[in-house]
Amino acid sequence: MTEISTAAAEIANRVEAFVRETVVPFEKDPRLGSHGPSDELAAELRDLARSQGVLCPHIRDDGTHFSHLETALILRKSGLSPLGPIACHVMAPDEGNMYLLGKVGSDAIKQRFLKPLVAGEGRSAFFMTEPAKDGGAGSDPSLMQTTCKRDGNHWVISGRKAFITGADGAQVGIVMAKSIEPDSEGGACLFLVDLPDPAIQTERVLDTIDNSMPGGHAVITIDNLRVPADQMLGEAGEGFKYAQIRLAPARLTHCMRWLGLAIRAQEIASDYACRRTAFGKQLIDHEGVGFMLAQNRIDLQACELMVDWCARVLDTGDLGTTESSMAKTFVAETLFQIADRCVQSMGGTGVSGDTIVEQLFREVRAFRIYDGPTEVHKWSLAKKIKREWREHQADA
Structure with a gap:
């Protein structure tokens, strides 16, 4: 059974201290906009993380990764602020893209594209999802409409993409x-x-x-993009297989980061409930509030266990497709309930921008759709149940 090494525990503690002491004060920075923090702010935060030795903290100095279980601890600590994963350079889509390039990229691709990303010298984007009105790929990637064809020693790509996170301002793109x-x-x-x-x-x-x-998240047009053949990732026609390598770990790292933010929101809501009085006693002593926060404590523990269980599966070398689907569904839905209770416990303050609680509510609501809607994951799991039933009937 994989355990947390001393080195991983130490870097996780450093990440937590960095996020709480250095990053949290930036949460009211005016460079935070409706489309996320500006690249100027993101670069400043990465510089701070670099100076404190917590840039890409899940990657060791020799380029190897900590285990998925150890990464779960480290990324959970980074998530204690919405800006923590950006500062530590472990936010989506960069974290998943770096993982994929490390697994599939040629030496030349790693040198040209991966090395600068790991160094925090820029951002990346993953161009897969397409506009629904075009009948393009969303939860069903087999509907891919964007095409590529050979032209000498290049490939020519054309199509449209949608919900491409971080495309505006990125330095590296992975196009499907x-x-x-x-x-x-x-x-x-x-x-x-x-x-x-x-x-x-x-x-x-x-x-x-x-x-x-x-x-x-941008809508993109790709019009006769010419890409040298040696910039193809892996082999032609194998893109879906390579995407599966990225899929399960990326789903799980989302869970890790948002779990960290939910832990922080619970801290804020609990502090509010213990300080605020109403009808002659502290809010925490009213069962309507106290029981919500108690349930949050239970659910946070359950989410942590689910994440760690899936991480251990990935650490065996298994793709963990089913396990990550289960974990993503459970964690996304449960964190949304936790966020809702935090908002409710804090009343009017909970829906204001005075704390990160309302942001958690918004972010996790989106997470219930991103990386596969809950319903798609359940549909996939139901198909697996039916398939296993048929196999059992055939063997009986």
Whole structure:
């Protein structure tokens, strides 16, 4: 059974101290906008993390990663502020993109694209989701409409993308497209591209309920983008398989970060309930409030256990597709209930921007959709239950 090493525990403690003492004061910074913190603010925070030795803290100095279980502890600490993962450079989509490049990228791709990302010299974006009105890929990536075709020693990509997190201001893009070459059988391909590129244009940055990620979520047009063949990630037609390598860990790191923010929100709500009095006693002594915070304590522990259970599965080398689907569904839904109780416990203050509690409510509401809506995960799990039943009947 994988345990937390002394080194991982020490870096987690340093991350927590950094976030609480250095990052939290930036939560009222005017450079925080409706489409996330500005790149100027993000760069300043990364510089602070670098100076305190907590930039990409889940990656050791030799380039190897801590275990998924150890990463769960480290990223949970980074999430104690909405700005913590940005400062520590472990926010989506960068964290998942770095993981994917480390697993699949060639030496040349790692040197050119991964190394600067790990150093915190810029941001990245993952171009997969497409506009619903185009009939494009969303929860069902097989509906991919963006295409790529060979042209000499290049590939040419065209299509539209939507909800592309961080595209506005990113330096690196991972673009998914469906090959129309006969030898790839219509499979997906992944390409590394330098940004900005004149062939990739932002139609608009969407106004969404969440605002924690730099660059927001954009609708993108890709018009005859030419990419050198050696900037394809892996082999042609294998993009969906490579995306699976990224999928489960990225789902889980979302859970880790938002769990950290929920822990902080619970601290804030508990402090409020213990200080505020109404009808002759502290709010915490009113069962309507005290029981909500008690249930939050129970649910936070359950979320931590679920995350750690899935992390241990990933640490065995298993893809953990089913386990991460279960964990994402449970944690997203449960954290939303926790956030709702924190807001309710604090009354009017809970819906104001005076604390990060209302932001947690907004961010986790979006998380119930991002990385696969709850209903899609349950549908997938139901299919697995049916398949297992059929197999059992055949063996009986």
